[in-house]
Amino acid sequence: MMIRYLFLIALLFPFYSCVFNEDSLEIDFLSIKEELNLTPQQEKAFQVVVKEYIIKRRKLIYKSDLKTDSGNSLLLSKVKNSYKNQEKDLYFMMDERQQQITHQFIKKHMPGQFHYADDIREELSKTLSLDSYQKRQYKLINATYDKIYSNMNASDYDYRQHVTAHWNQLYIARKNAIQRVFSEEQFKQYEEVIQRVNYERS
16 A cells, blocks of 8 residues: 555656646647758748647637636647647648658647547557556556546636646656556557547547
8 A cells, every 4th residue: 555655656746846837738839840941931831820820729728618627628629629720721831741740740749648538548558568567557547647637627726827737747747657667669659559549539
């Protein structure tokens, strides 16, 4: 019992000790500009599209009802769809190579990767060939962070200012905990599955 308690503390600490940033739902598109190798004309169009969608997502957060779980889930779905729409708008100014880079970048950084369905957790257990110890730890990690997420939604915290940072930091803390349980190859497969599912489901 004491070991399990210490394990839970180790899981919770990275989440509660983080510094919150209300812009953490925003993907940093500037970080792929060099890889995209945009022409001057493309760069102007790129900046316009990125700024336009930043404004749209901030309006989504401001107008959303963030004090219930359904409100949070609906907002996250809308945010994810906004990134898919942004991707389509960026494609008009890009060649095939640039489109592929952009798609992989958005898929990798799409917010909300901490919150996925039970069927995906089952798929991961089978795909990764987890042993009995790994299955137990993976289940415990998910149960712990699901509880944090549930408590966060039930609290009176100022969601309009900080909910996006909570989502992002919760995802990072869960991922770090899982990485300590999986092998390097398993974790690589895990990230590939989660990124695919998270992009496809909204």
